[in-house]
Amino acid sequence: MREINLDNLDDIARGAGILGTGGGGDPYIGKLLAREAIRKHGPVRVVDIDEVAPDATVVPVSGMGAPTVLLERVPNGGEELAALRALEKHIGRAATHIAPIEVGGVNSMLPIACAAEAGLPIVDGDAMGRAFPEAQMVLPGLIGVTNSPMALADDKGNTIIVEAVDNHAAERIARAVCVELGCQISAADTVLRGDQLADGLVPATLTLAERLGAAVREARAAHSDPVAAARAMLAGVHLLTGKVVDVSRRTEGGFARGRARIEGIADEAGQVLELDFQNEHLLATRDGVTVATTPDLICVLDSESGDPVTTEGLRYGLRVSVLAARCDPRWTSPGGLALAGPRYFGYDVDYLPFGS
Amino acid sequence: MREINLDNLDDIARGAGILGTGGGGDPYIGKLLAREAIRKHGPVRVVDIDEVAPDATVVPVSGMGAPTVLLERVPNGGEELAALRALEKHIGRAATHIAPIEVGGVNSMLPIACAAEAGLPIVDGDAMGRAFPEAQMVLPGLIGVTNSPMALADDKGNTIIVEAVDNHAAERIARAVCVELGCQISAADTVLRGDQLADGLVPATLTLAERLGAAVREARAAHSDPVAAARAMLAGVHLLTGKVVDVSRRTEGGFARGRARIEGIADEAGQVLELDFQNEHLLATRDGVTVATTPDLICVLDSESGDPVTTEGLRYGLRVSVLAARCDPRWTSPGGLALAGPRYFGYDVDYLPFGS
Numbered sequence: 001m002r003e004i005n006l007d008n009l010d011d012i013a014r015g016a017g018i019l020g021t022g023g024g025g026d027p028y029i030g031k032l033l034a035r036e037a038i039r040k041h042g043p044v045r046v047v048d049i050d051e052v053a054p055d056a057t058v059v060p061v062s063g064m065g066a067p068t069v070l071l072e073r074v075p076n077g078g079e080e081l082a083a084l085r086a087l088e089k090h091i092g093r094a095a096t097h098i099a100p101i102e103v104g105g106v107n108s109m110l111p112i113a114c115a116a117e118a119g120l121p122i123v124d125g126d127a128m129g130r131a132f133p134e135a136q137m138v139l140p141g142l143i144g145v146t147n148s149p150m151a152l153a154d155d156k157g158n159t160i161i162v163e164a165v166d167n168h169a170a171e172r173i174a175r176a177v178c179v180e181l182g183c184q185i186s187a188a189d190t191v192l193r194g195d196q197l198a199d200g201l202v203p204a205t206l207t208l209a210e211r212l213g214a215a216v217r218e219a220r221a222a223h224s225d226p227v228a229a230a231r232a233m234l235a236g237v238h239l240l241t242g243k244v245v246d247v248s249r250r251t252e253g254g255f256a257r258g259r260a261r262i263e264g265i266a267d268e269a270g271q272v273l274e275l276d277f278q279n280e281h282l283l284a285t286r287d288g289v290t291v292a293t294t295p296d297l298i299c300v301l302d303s304e305s306g307d308p309v310t311t312e313g314l315r316y317g318l319r320v321s322v323l324a325a326r327c328d329p330r331w332t333s334p335g336g337l338a339l340a341g342p343r344y345f346g347y348d349v350d351y352l353p354f355g356s
Numbered sequence: 357m358r359e360i361n362l363d364n365l366d367d368i369a370r371g372a373g374i375l376g377t378g379g380g381g382d383p384y385i386g387k388l389l390a391r392e393a394i395r396k397h398g399p400v401r402v403v404d405i406d407e408v409a410p411d412a413t414v415v416p417v418s419g420m421g422a423p424t425v426l427l428e429r430v431p432n433g434g435e436e437l438a439a440l441r442a443l444e445k446h447i448g449r450a451a452t453h454i455a456p457i458e459v460g461g462v463n464s465m466l467p468i469a470c471a472a473e474a475g476l477p478i479v480d481g482d483a484m485g486r487a488f489p490e491a492q493m494v495l496p497g498l499i500g501v502t503n504s505p506m507a508l509a510d511d512k513g514n515t516i517i518v519e520a521v522d523n524h525a526a527e528r529i530a531r532a533v534c535v536e537l538g539c540q541i542s543a544a545d546t547v548l549r550g551d552q553l554a555d556g557l558v559p560a561t562l563t564l565a566e567r568l569g570a571a572v573r574e575a576r577a578a579h580s581d582p583v584a585a586a587r588a589m590l591a592g593v594h595l596l597t598g599k600v601v602d603v604s605r606r607t608e609g610g611f612a613r614g615r616a617r618i619e620g621i622a623d624e625a626g627q628v629l630e631l632d633f634q635n636e637h638l639l640a641t642r643d644g645v646t647v648a649t650t651p652d653l654i655c656v657l658d659s660e661s662g663d664p665v666t667t668e669g670l671r672y673g674l675r676v677s678v679l680a681a682r683c684d685p686r687w688t689s690p691g692g693l694a695l696a697g698p699r700y701f702g703y704d705v706d707y708l709p710f711g712s
Binding site: 086090156157158159160161162163164165169172173175176177179180181 | 442446512513514515516517518519520521525528529531532533535536537
């Protein structure tokens with residue numbers, strides 16, 4: 001993949017939705033926004049992390065808010081560009097590259113749309129290697145890159161620049177603004193120099209998303225098991241295939257929080273998997289035993305199609321397959337777990353090392 | 357008054373507290389902050405509106421939040437300067453003058469402290485001619501001056517720049533930030549050119565505050581009635597002298613909201629005055645009849661000393677005298693009443709023309 005165009009966008013959206021662990025927004029809405037921008041402005045050039053000049057100015061852009069709200073309040077398009085322009089004005093220099101802050105249905109697509117609109121290349125990588133709900137949960141935070149200055153923009157034309165004392169404070173301030181402006185805004189933050197990308201980003205996640213999306217599509221076309229194809233590509237672990245029998249969710253503090261219960265079917269009948277989420281799936285408990293925790297990836301796929309199921313897309317009766325996959329190893333360092341381990345989110349369990 | 361120094365600061369604080377109609381923060385805390393800044397940096401030069409060059413950059417600075425919180429969380433000092441510096445950086449030019457955004461106990465003193473710290477003169481005037489609770493309630497709004505860009509700062513070192521689509525949106529965004537940061541932040545906004553001051557400010561309100569404060573002090577020294585002295589200087593109307601018998605207040609949405617009940621004493625025994633407030637006194641109802649409304653000034657003074665009583669200083673048993681005074685005539689225009697009339701605040705009464 002050397003460019004993102006109308007032909008490979010669907011695969012990227014599908015794969016990114018799976019890697020987004022239930023979060024990062026609905027892939028369908030994200031795809032529509034990126035498709036519109038590519039139609040209007042042309043394909044987006046993709047560059048590898050090691051192709052980026054050391055003094056480049058790489059700006060991650062993203063949507064912030066509750067995915068539940070996104071479903072009812074579809075972005076106009078252009079909000080990320082507004083955040084980018086506000087940030088560029090504030091820092092006094094122009095972005096040379098766009099990057100995704102995370103992998104996820106909408107948050108992989110919005111940077112593509114923004115890159116098309118701005119006429120800039122996009123970096124093949126992201127700052128999480130998955131999706132996380134809060135702005136400070138990024139690998140650049142582990143190497144001392146701040147998320148301030150952070151530029152926020154909404155669809156009405158409001159822009160806000162946050163210069164916070166630390167990454168958690170920026171998240172708190174941005175989240176308060178986000179809630180006030182209707183639980184959906186755009187952000188440009190965590191500016192990286194080219195020579196910080198190797199340490200600050202997970203490489204090649206756009207390529208991985210495309211390959212993953214293609215594997216699911218091809219398995220489907222060949223009438224083989226698309227979920228197995230995805231699991232194989234991610235070297236993932238099967239947790240349960242079953243039926244969603246209960247979902248409780250609330251939109252709270254600018255997040256979609258809740259819990260889902262899945263009952264096994266066929267030869268897994270009698271087993272129960274519970275998923276706890278805050279925008280993303282964070283904890284999987286099977287028959288009362290913790291089987292996967294954040295920061296590892298907990299991915300929910302439609303059993304038939306292999307398409308990703310977002311936390312806001314969970315509904316009674318849906319047949320899903322749940323798998324776990326290993327996160328980027330930097331997340332399981334003490335600093336990484338302090339940022340995004342299960343205890344940060346208030347769950348009374350320790351990180352469960354993947355595969356144990 | 358050509359400068360503000362340690363000798364006239366007390367009179368200004370007392371007078372500004374009276375003109376602040378119960379809001380703008382506790383005069384004592386404000387005075388301490390201004391005194392400290394003047395001790396350290398020297399007196400502040402005061403300039404009349406018509407002395408300011410047409411192309412001057414006049415920046416109003418203020419504290420924003422709930423006065424009830426101010427009592428428990430005293431500013432460090434320097435927060436307004438941080439907001440000023442963030443604003444100057446954003447607009448790309450330096451302030452030439454500081455101005456008060458409103459008249460009030462703290463919000464008349466913080467600009468003095470900021471002017472001392474920045475080594476800038478202060479303009480003798482303010483954008484309200486009284487105090488109001490919300491950021492868009494300023495006369496410059498009536499002549500098309502926006503309150504964006506608005507710079508906000510807190511005592512931890514966080515700064516935020518708001519570029520909103522209109523003055524109400526800026527207030528909403530700033531208030532959300534204010535609440536998140538603990539209900540007390542500093543603001544620099546509503547930048548005025550020198551040639552906008554005549555239309556945008558109420559002139560000579562620092563001088564009026566000083567004269568009012570001096571009149572109260574002198575009456576007290578002469579064992580005459582300080583409340584009568586204040587009323588005479590403001591051409592005010594007496595509403596009631598009595599005892600506070602009930603106060604209900606809540607800190608809500610970043611404001612101190614509530615209602616107080618005052619029962620007449622001596623030859624006013626049997627009369628009851630009720631005051632509704634949102635940071636400032638907004639509505640006075642005597643024996644069930646509306647007798648004064650925002651945007652006119654409703655001032656509560658300690659009956660003995662003539663000192664101003666802020667809304668957060670109201671407490672059971674306090675002997676107070678309440679007077680009403682005429683607001684700047686621009687406030688009673690249709691645009692002024694839309695911004696700050698009683699219906700904006702949710703009271704089901706029309707503006708009561710002063711003296712009717």
